[in-house]
Amino acid sequence: MADKSSSNAYWAANVRIILISLAVWFACSFGLGIILRPALKGIMVGGADLGFWFAQNGSIYVFLVLIFAYAARMNKLDKEHGVDE
Amino acid sequence: MDQFTLNLIVVGITFAIYIGIAIWARAGSTAEFYAAGQGVNPIMNGMATGADWMSAASFISMAGIIALAPAGGYQQSAFLMGWTGGYVLLALLLAPYLRKFGKFTVPEFIGDRFYSTTARLVAVICLIVISVTYVIGQMRGVGVTFSRFLEVSTDMGLYIGAAIVFAYAVLGGMKGITYTQVAQYIVLIIAYTIPAIFISLALTGNFFPQLGLIGSYAPSNGEISMLAKLDSLVTELGFTAYTAETSNMFNMILFTMALMIGTAGLPHVIIRFFTVPKVADARSSAGWALVFIALLYTVAPAVGAMARLNLTTTFWPGAVTxxxxxxxxxxxxxxxxxxxxxxxxxxxxxxxxxxxxxxxxxxxxxxxxxxxxxxxxxxxxxxxxxxxxxxxxxxxxxxxxxxxxxxxxxxxxxxxxxxxxxxxxxxxxxxxxxxxVDNDIMVLANPEIAALPGWVVALVAAGGLAAALSTAAGLLLAISSAISHDLIKGALNPNISEKGELLAARISMAVAIGVATWLGLNPPGFAAQVVALAFGLAAATIFPALMMGIFSKRINKEGAILGMLAGLVFTAVYIFLYLGWFFIPGTNVYANTPANHFFGISPLSIGTIGALVNFGVAWIVSMATKAPPREVVDLVESIRIPRGAGKAQAH
Known part of the structure; x- marks a missing residue:
């Protein structure tokens, strides 16, 4: 295991990545899909309004990209801090 | 060839494949029985997780739940976001750390992290309540699918289904279940998407149902979108518009959140991430799981909307133009x-x-x-x-x-x-x-409504069975490992040999199948409500306990135990107030109508508040009592570092 200060820095960076990812997670589902839907009624994605599309399809695509982006970012972080396997 | 023979052949072939895999993937050790030897490829594990996760309810009922909802299809988006967004939480907050921990069950982590057999047993109780309530629905799904497509009685169908699960789950444990689930995933996704593609082509001219959902209505020559057409027809007939706003946004948010954290807290889903070789694989495997789940979940709203449109134009022929x-x-x-x-x-x-x-x-x-x-x-x-x-x-x-x-x-x-x-x-x-019009008809009758060939109908039968059997097997494994590993080895007989524990695991599995079959034959009258209980409890007990165990070094055993109990009692009591004490009809205190709900929060959504209660109680109690010992702090530090997961083995 890496030394104490390095592992603290690793954990702080990890938590930062998690918080940014959670912000995206919240924004696409609860934000665009539910809370902002009435305000964004005029914007259309094909035949659906933006909020409807995010609630039924769009948020799922964002979730997918989000998990793989998180995994890639973490793999890089693991290497930088020498904690990968 | 008639439809019945065709159904028999297609279902027979899939069952032969499952049995073949069971014989090939026998488990030889407890590590193989509980966690498939921790050697499953992350993409394969993602596929198995998809089958494990997508139950009879996802496959047969979800499209209909969205299509026929009285408040409109939009409000039901909570299911779509909730049952997929939970995987983001799993990938970010739980899976990598629990994999690094490197042991076999969810209660085992809770017991070690909170240095307490009591905490472990509380987790076992939560796990068994959650998983047993869930498995009843699956066994029913197996019986019902059999009786509809194969002309046997529901009970007979249940016995056949139980025998198949017995064969590969008792023999193969997690290893057998994992590779069978991969096969079951392939069967169920083909069965779901083929009718959806044909219907999307017919109604919107789009090959991909996801594009059909936002496409234009083909018979109108592109003048009106499919959703606008659907809205205009259902409102003309006096229904709420399909894309109508939710009447209670606050409750929709809480419900979506309860489904998300409930998903992340379901033990049979979490243990799937114990099977991959490395921490990095646990992260990507959650992504692969969501890829395979999204293949069905992005199609489901299209199936729902188009099936509703087809139903309407069938009964009102003039509605086509x-x-x-x-x-x-x-x-x-x-x-x-x-x-x-x-x-x-x-x-x-x-x-x-x-x-x-x-x-x-x-x-x-x-x-x-x-x-x-x-x-x-x-x-x-x-x-x-x-x-x-x-x-x-x-x-x-x-x-x-x-x-x-x-x-x-x-x-x-x-x-x-x-x-x-x-x-x-x-x-x-x-x-x-x-x-x-039953919800289930939107998927089950889809191939016939779209006039597809008989083999597609047979495939839907096999797909429904695959969805129900794969979820049942995953749940049964979670139950049996909690009994043999947490109860017997963890509490009753810690000196049991590896061979003895493997035998105990197999016997627990056989008993669990027996109990599940009995409950399937004699379902409590509340089978539909208990799903709300399963998600609510997972959200209010297991998810917060795991998250605090990883992200806090200060939460101690007193905090964790009282937090879980507070979440459990709060959530269960709120549900019982509206659905009856222990779901006994007539014993509810309030009628289950929106006007009676506290702050408009339905019993389905209460898990979110239950989770907050758990976090709050755990934090306050921990602050008032002694900090966890040094070795527990070391454990938390070690699970936060990915290196070394491959070697971590528990015996």
Missing amino acids: GPALSAPALSIADIESKPELSWINTWKATGLLNFEDRNGDGMIQYFNEPAAVAAANKAVADAQKALAEAAADADKAPLEAAVTEAQAAQAAALAEAKLGDKSLAELGLVGNELTK
């Missing part, structure tokens, strides 16, 4: 004579669909019956029943007067209620004549 009421409704003569409509009578025979020519005009009018009309119709029926049942020598004059009065009220209600710009009385309507 104009308003629904621009042409007469579907006639009974057509249902009896036209081969492309034979599915209506096929499914009427199963009780999932029913119609009744209430105004005697030889046609079936499908519309939303206004509440006032429904009440007036019921009053007339009741008055007529009272008159018919009166004794021969009784004074019938007041009863006859009551009938006349009720009929006058009915006539007034029919003259009052409007469909389009005419009243029901002017249209000659008495009430909605499509008297029953």
Whole structure:
């Protein structure tokens, strides 16, 4: 295991990545899909309004990209801090 | 070849594959039985997680739940976001750390992290309540699918399904289950998407149903979108618009959140991430799981919307090109004579669909019956029943007067209620004549509605069985490993040998299958409600305990135990207040209607608040009591570092 200060820095960076990812997670589902839907009624994605599309399809695509982006970012972080396997 | 033989062949082939895999993937050690030797490729594990996760409810019911919701299809988006967004939480907050921990069960982590056998046993109780309630529905799903497609009784279907699960789960444990689930995933996703693609092509000209959902309606030559067409038809018939705003945004947010954290807290999903070789694999495997889940979940809303549109245009032939009421409704003569409509009578025979020519005009009018009309119709029926049942020598004059009065009220209600710009009385309507449309029909009858070949129908039967069997197996493994590993090895007999524990695991599995089969044969009357309990409890107990165990070094055993108990009791009591104590009908304190809910929070959504209660209690109690010992802090530090997971093995 890496030394104490390095592992603290690793954990702080990890938590930062998690918080940014959670912000995206919240924004696409609860934000665009539910809370902002009435305000964004005029914007259309094909035949659906933006909020409807995010609630039924769009948020799922964002979730997918989000998990793989998180995994890639973490793999890089693991290497930088020498904690990968 | 007739449909029955075809169903038998396709289902028979899939079952032969599952048994073959069971024999090939026998488990030789507890590591293989509990965690497939921690050597499963992350993509394979993602596929297995997809099958594990997508139950009979996802496969058979979800599209219909969205399509037929009285409040409109948009409000049901909570299921779509909730059952997928939970994987983000799993990938970010739980899976990598629990994999690094490197042991076999969820209660084991809780017991070690909170240095307490009590905490472990509380987690075992939560796990068993969650998983048993969940497995009842799966066993029912197996029985029902068998009886619809293979002409055996529901009970017989259940025995066959239980025997198949027994073969590969008892023999192979997690290893057998994982590789069978991969095969089951392939069967169920093909079965789901093929009818969806054909229907999307027919209605919107788009090959991909996801594009069909936002595409334009083909018979209108692209002048109107599919969703706008659906909205205009259902509102014309008196239903809430399909894309209508939610009536209670706060509750929709809480419900979505409860499903998300409930998903992340379901033990049978979490243990899937113990099977991959490395921490990095646990992260990507959650992504792969979501890829395979999204293949179905992005198609489901399209299936729902298009099936609703198909249903409406079937019963109102004029709706294809104009308003629904621009042409007469579907006639009974057509249902009896036209081969492309034979599915209506096929499914009427199963009780999932029913119609009744209430105004005697030889046609079936499908519309939303206004509440006032429904009440007036019921009053007339009741008055007529009272008159018919009166004794021969009784004074019938007041009863006859009551009938006349009720009929006058009915006539007034029919003259009052409007469909389009005419009243029901002017249209000659008495009430909605499509008297029953079950949610399940939207998927099960889809291939027949779209006039697809017989082998597609057979595939849907095999897909429904694959979805139910794979989820049942995952749940049964979670239950049996909690019993053999956490209860027997962890608490009752810590000195049990590896061989003895493997035998105990197999016996627990066999007993769990027996109990699940018995519950499937004698389902408690509340099978539908208990799913709410399963998600609510997972959200309020296991998810917060795991998250605090990883992200805090300060939460101690007192905090964790009291937090879990507080979340458990709070959530269960709120649900019982509306659904009856222990779901016994008639014992509920309040009627389960939105007007009665505290702050408009439905029992389905309460898990979110339960989780907050758990976090709050755990934090306050931990601050007031002693910090965890040094070795526990070291454990938390070690699970936060990925390196070394491959070697971590627990015996």
